[in-house]
Amino acid sequence: MILVSLIALLMLGGLMAWGSERAGSHWPRWVTLGTAFVGLCAIGFDTIPHLGQVDPPSNPWLREYSVPWIPRFGIGLHLAMDGLSFLLIALTLLLGIVAVIASWTEITTGIGFFHFNLLWVLAGIAGVFLAMDLFLFFVFWELMLVPMYLMISIWGHERRSYAATKFFLFTQAGGLLMLISILALSIVHYRQTGVTTFDYSLLLGTSLPPQTELWLMLGFFAAFAVKLPMVPLHPWLPDAHTEAPTGGSIILAGLLLKTGAYGLLRFAIPLFPNASETFAVVAMTLGVVGILYGALLAFAQTDFKRLVAYSSVAHLGFVLLGIYAGNLHARQGAIMAMIAHGLSTGALFMIAGLLQERLHTRDMNRMGGLWPVMPKLSGVTLVFSMASLGIPGLANFIGEFLVLLGTYRVNILLAVLATIGVVGAALYSLILIQRAFHGENTEGWKVPDLGGTQFATLGAMILFSLALGLYPQPLLNAAQPGVARIQTWGDPPTTGEKPAEASDTTTSAPPGP
Amino acid sequence: MTLADILALLPTIILAAAALVVILLAACNGSHGVVSRTTATAQALALFSLPLASDVIPRPVTSLLLVDEFALFYAALILIGGIGVTILSHGYLDGKLDRHSEYYALLLLASLGGLVLVMSVHGASFFLGLELLSVSLYVLLAYTREEPRALEAGIKYLLLSAAASAFVLFGLALLYFSTGELAFAAMQPSLEGTGRTVFLVGFSLILTGIGFKLAVVPFHMWAADVFQGSPIPVTAFVATISKIAVVGLLLRALVHTGGYADEAVTGALGILAVGSMFVGNLLALIQNNVKRLLAYSSIAHLGYLLVAVIAGGGLGAEAVGFYVAGYMVTMLGIFGILILLSTPSAEAERLEDLEGLLWRDPLAGSLWVIAVLSLAGVPLTAGFVIKFYVVVAGLSSDRWLLVLFFVVNSVLGLFYYLNLIRVVVARDAEPSDLRKRAIASRWNWSDGFVLASLLLAIVGLGVYPIPFIDLIKQTTAVLMTGVLM
Numbered sequence: 001m002i003l004v005s006l007i008a009l010l011m012l013g014g015l016m017a018w019g020s021e022r023a024g025s026h027w028p029r030w031v032t033l034g035t036a037f038v039g040l041c042a043i044g045f046d047t048i049p050h051l052g053q054v055d056p057p058s059n060p061w062l063r064e065y066s067v068p069w070i071p072r073f074g075i076g077l078h079l080a081m082d083g084l085s086f087l088l089i090a091l092t093l094l095l096g097i098v099a100v101i102a103s104w105t106e107i108t109t110g111i112g113f114f115h116f117n118l119l120w121v122l123a124g125i126a127g128v129f130l131a132m133d134l135f136l137f138f139v140f141w142e143l144m145l146v147p148m149y150l151m152i153s154i155w156g157h158e159r160r161s162y163a164a165t166k167f168f169l170f171t172q173a174g175g176l177l178m179l180i181s182i183l184a185l186s187i188v189h190y191r192q193t194g195v196t197t198f199d200y201s202l203l204l205g206t207s208l209p210p211q212t213e214l215w216l217m218l219g220f221f222a223a224f225a226v227k228l229p230m231v232p233l234h235p236w237l238p239d240a241h242t243e244a245p246t247g248g249s250i251i252l253a254g255l256l257l258k259t260g261a262y263g264l265l266r267f268a269i270p271l272f273p274n275a276s277e278t279f280a281v282v283a284m285t286l287g288v289v290g291i292l293y294g295a296l297l298a299f300a301q302t303d304f305k306r307l308v309a310y311s312s313v314a315h316l317g318f319v320l321l322g323i324y325a326g327n328l329h330a331r332q333g334a335i336m337a338m339i340a341h342g343l344s345t346g347a348l349f350m351i352a353g354l355l356q357e358r359l360h361t362r363d364m365n366r367m368g369g370l371w372p373v374m375p376k377l378s379g380v381t382l383v384f385s386m387a388s389l390g391i392p393g394l395a396n397f398i399g400e401f402l403v404l405l406g407t408y409r410v411n412i413l414l415a416v417l418a419t420i421g422v423v424g425a426a427l428y429s430l431i432l433i434q435r436a437f438h439g440e441n442t443e444g445w446k447v448p449d450l451g452g453t454q455f456a457t458l459g460a461m462i463l464f465s466l467a468l469g470l471y472p473q474p475l476l477n478a479a480q481p482g483v484a485r486i487q488t489w490g491d492p493p494t495t496g497e498k499p500a501e502a503s504d505t506t507t508s509a510p511p512g513p
Numbered sequence: 514m515t516l517a518d519i520l521a522l523l524p525t526i527i528l529a530a531a532a533l534v535v536i537l538l539a540a541c542n543g544s545h546g547v548v549s550r551t552t553a554t555a556q557a558l559a560l561f562s563l564p565l566a567s568d569v570i571p572r573p574v575t576s577l578l579l580v581d582e583f584a585l586f587y588a589a590l591i592l593i594g595g596i597g598v599t600i601l602s603h604g605y606l607d608g609k610l611d612r613h614s615e616y617y618a619l620l621l622l623a624s625l626g627g628l629v630l631v632m633s634v635h636g637a638s639f640f641l642g643l644e645l646l647s648v649s650l651y652v653l654l655a656y657t658r659e660e661p662r663a664l665e666a667g668i669k670y671l672l673l674s675a676a677a678s679a680f681v682l683f684g685l686a687l688l689y690f691s692t693g694e695l696a697f698a699a700m701q702p703s704l705e706g707t708g709r710t711v712f713l714v715g716f717s718l719i720l721t722g723i724g725f726k727l728a729v730v731p732f733h734m735w736a737a738d739v740f741q742g743s744p745i746p747v748t749a750f751v752a753t754i755s756k757i758a759v760v761g762l763l764l765r766a767l768v769h770t771g772g773y774a775d776e777a778v779t780g781a782l783g784i785l786a787v788g789s790m791f792v793g794n795l796l797a798l799i800q801n802n803v804k805r806l807l808a809y810s811s812i813a814h815l816g817y818l819l820v821a822v823i824a825g826g827g828l829g830a831e832a833v834g835f836y837v838a839g840y841m842v843t844m845l846g847i848f849g850i851l852i853l854l855s856t857p858s859a860e861a862e863r864l865e866d867l868e869g870l871l872w873r874d875p876l877a878g879s880l881w882v883i884a885v886l887s888l889a890g891v892p893l894t895a896g897f898v899i900k901f902y903v904v905v906a907g908l909s910s911d912r913w914l915l916v917l918f919f920v921v922n923s924v925l926g927l928f929y930y931l932n933l934i935r936v937v938v939a940r941d942a943e944p945s946d947l948r949k950r951a952i953a954s955r956w957n958w959s960d961g962f963v964l965a966s967l968l969l970a971i972v973g974l975g976v977y978p979i980p981f982i983d984l985i986k987q988t989t990a991v992l993m994t995g996v997l998m
Contacts, residue, residue, distance in 0.1 A: 069977075069979070070978060070979050070982065071979065072979060072982045072983070072986070073905070109940055110872065110940060113871075135901075138892070139892040139893065139897070140892075142891055142892045142897070143891075143892050143893060145891075146886060146891055149931070149934075150934075150938060153934075153935055153938060154938050154939075154940055161935055164931075164935070165928070165931050165932075165935070168927065168931055169924060169927055169928070169931075172923075172924060172927055173924045176920045176923055176924060177920070179900075179901075179904060179920075180904060180908070180916060180917075180920060183901075183904050183905055183908050184908055187905075187908050187909055
């Protein structure tokens with residue numbers, strides 16, 4: 001019940017925020033902030049005490065809610081949450097709050113409608129993380145696109161129409177392929193059992209001919225790979241992230257990209273385990289390509305936001321690599337990297353917005369020498385750049401380390417190449433600091449430093465990142481049961497010398513006790 | 514003719530009588546408000562007579578008409594759409610013209626033609642209904658005869674439609690030649706044996722006529738000019754109600770004649786479908802005029818609809834039923850907004866007229882955005898359930914290629930649908946005071962009521978479609994079992 005209330009709360013909050021604009025321009029902001037905060041507290045108090053409990057194997061969910069919706073097609077309003085979903089929901093609401101604070105002074109027109117869209121994106125994302133009915137999942141998947149599209153195309157920067165259209169088309173094209181796969185899967189299930197259903201748990205056991213399984217898996221993979229984004233399906237990302245308003249960028253990078261990774265973990269692999277294993281090498285290679293390519297392009301950017309956007313391509317390459325490496329460590333690492341990336345990149349986009357608001361430019365060639373002008377902002381940026389380059393002590397390090405560890409067991413070459421990508425991350429992160437904050441203040445900038453609220457927000461995000469970096473175990477524990485249920489492959493120790501027999505015994509790993 | 518027969522035909526009788534009443538009102542100089550209210554009331558009466566008719570169905574009335582749940586469902590759609598168009602017409606025509614009685618009489622006759630079409634199970638009634646619909650439309654399309662573009666639209670439609678009717682007649686003659694029968698059900702056996710070629714030629718000639726009415730490629734040439742030139746409410750009528758009636762007829766004809774059994778028939782429909790999707794969407798991409806754009810978009814939508822028609826079976830017929838309903842409320846919503854923005858002197862039809870509508874008039878703007886999203890098939894709108902149905906129907910009958918084309922076209926369509934939304938939400942448009950006044954929306958209670966109902970229908974069908982699905986399932990089940998009798 002709490003799950004459906006959460007989504008309803010976000011949607012109602014959105015309507016209220018829109019309506020409250022009449023009362024004054026600050027009202028939508030406070031309403032949105034309150035909605036996200038109430039949601040976060042409710043879900044936190046409700047779930048955190050149960051996180052550590054060992055579930056009975058029969059019920060994998062912490063919370064579940066299910067009522068029929070369109071019984072004609074066996075479609076139900078089936079929401080469920082396990083540890084993995086909980087982490088992502090918490091991140092969603094947290095970044096929602098950050099997005100409101102980051103947009104506090106930036107958005108001056110259509111304030112009510114902006115916050116309506118913001119809360120509806122959050123509702124869509126929360127729905128994606130909770131839906132356990134494939135039809136419902138698809139509804140939320142598409143639902144989060146529209147408000148995001150509106151946010152970019154109304155409040156974005158110079159080339160907003162182009163970026164918004166590109167974003168919508170890419171994701172929609174992938175989504176429609178997934179829709180075909182969802183329906184085909186349901187029809188295959190119907191022909192085998194005579195039951196029309198879209199329920200996740202019922203469809204899990206569908207046995208498919210290998211050829212069909214591969215095609216259906218590719219349909220899902222297309223949608224998630226566009227969202228993730230995986231090179232070469234990424235061209236929408238730099239434009240959308242750069243042109244979106246600050247709040248939009250935070251949500252795009254921090255949350256929307258995670259829905260792709262979540263989809264892979266929750267749907268693409270468990271529904272099509274054999275095809276996914278066959279496909280794993282391709283996916284891992286593309287992940288590594290993403291890491292290197294993203295780092296290279298990030299290094300070449302002069303636009304602050306674009307640099308951060310390309311760094312997302314690299315970070316999500318790690319996530320893709322970790323998911324398809326196929327063992328528990330790498331998957332845990334991927335989840336850690338998702339959360340960490342949400343915090344660090346969200347913060348960097350917020351900083352980009354703060355800079356743009358002060359300097360009216362994102363061009364790093366025109367920045368420089370800002371450290372003495374804005375010591376607080378510069379220091380905070382340094383911390384998050386360090387997080388982005390994966391310095392030990394912050395959350396990103398744990399994620400990338402675990403991914404590399406897991407990958408090394410499966411494929412040494414890819415692990416080595418991915419490690420080179422870490423060096424690339426150091427390059428672009430340092431160049432960001434150097435160009436923007438060091439050097440001569442050639443343009444003679446004199447601008448105010450961070451305000452109190454902004455400093456507190458960014459400070460809190462640093463604390464979160466630090467806490468996860470120093471003591472990651474609670475997060476890993478929370479995700480553990482959910483991750484353990486996903487089929488693994490190539491589990492230890494499958495190296496180049498002794499391949500097949502070890503992996504054969506572990507491919508059909510039963511749900512972990 | 515028994516009482517039950519009369520009850521079954523009551524909706525058509527009411528419409529016919531109302532047409533006469535409206536003409537009489539014209540004779541005693543009834544004011545515009547009275548005439549349009551009479552028209553709307555008559556259609557509402559016809560709608561409320563449907564439950565009466567449903568007590569006595571299924572009932573063949575002579576060998577020409579069959580009144581069953583399927584016919585009544587489509588009749589209900591036609592009447593509901595007709596009421597909407599009538600009310601919107603009042604706002605549109607008021608102050609534009611001083612002659613209006615004939616307009617409403619013709620509107621009633623056109624709806625009557627649609628009703629006859631969806632009830633007909635015989636070549637003669639098919640042709641009668643088609644002509645009743647078309648002839649009324651010739652006049653309606655050119656009703657604002659002072660405008661050259663309306664005249665152009667009317668004449669274009671007249672010439673092409675007359676040719677299409679000739680094709681239909683010729684086709685019916687060939688069918689009669691090969692079977693000696695004109696009732697749809699009796700044409701069935703000729704699908705085998707030597708008469709097949711003659712039958713197929715006849716059928717394709719009829720398909721030409723039907724294709725023209727539906728404006729599917731390659732019979733779509735009239736659509737853009739007619740959409741652009743004719744009065745907006747009439748365009749809405751042509752785009753929705755007249756197509757719904759013809760689709761209902763096509764579905765019934767295919768089922769009764771056993772056309773589904775013949776690969777040549779479904780193959781021909783498949784070519785029409787694929788052609789319409791691609792041509793409609795690609796040409797829509799290059800339009801600057803909203804009405805022309807909607808014309809091409811509707812061509813593409815009819816292509817999608819044909820995918821559901823081809824899929825056939827209970828599921829396909831169900832998909833078609835949902836499709837026409839969802840499509841009707843969406844299109845009427847869009848045209849409703851255009852009517853709202855039009856003044857007697859200037860119609861809202863260029864993209865610039867819509868600029869920043871969301872900020873000028875949040876109500877109209879949100880409705881526009883939701884309706885366009887529904888056309889594009891985004892969840893929580895009727896358009897999404899439509900899309901879902903088409904893919905399900907296509908996949909269940911293993912028509913993978915058609916479904917793939919459908920998906921490719923859905924993405925193509927997004928380009929211009931997004932454009933329609935982008936213009937409306939653009940916040941930097943600052944029209945001059947003069948233009949602001951010219952394109953201010955003219956709300957009134959009746960239009961507001963219609964638009965609110967349409968909005969409710971679009972969202973309702975998208976969020977909680979199950980009651981409606983159950984209803985359609987009933988009606989199509991009757992259609993499918995009706996064949997076996």
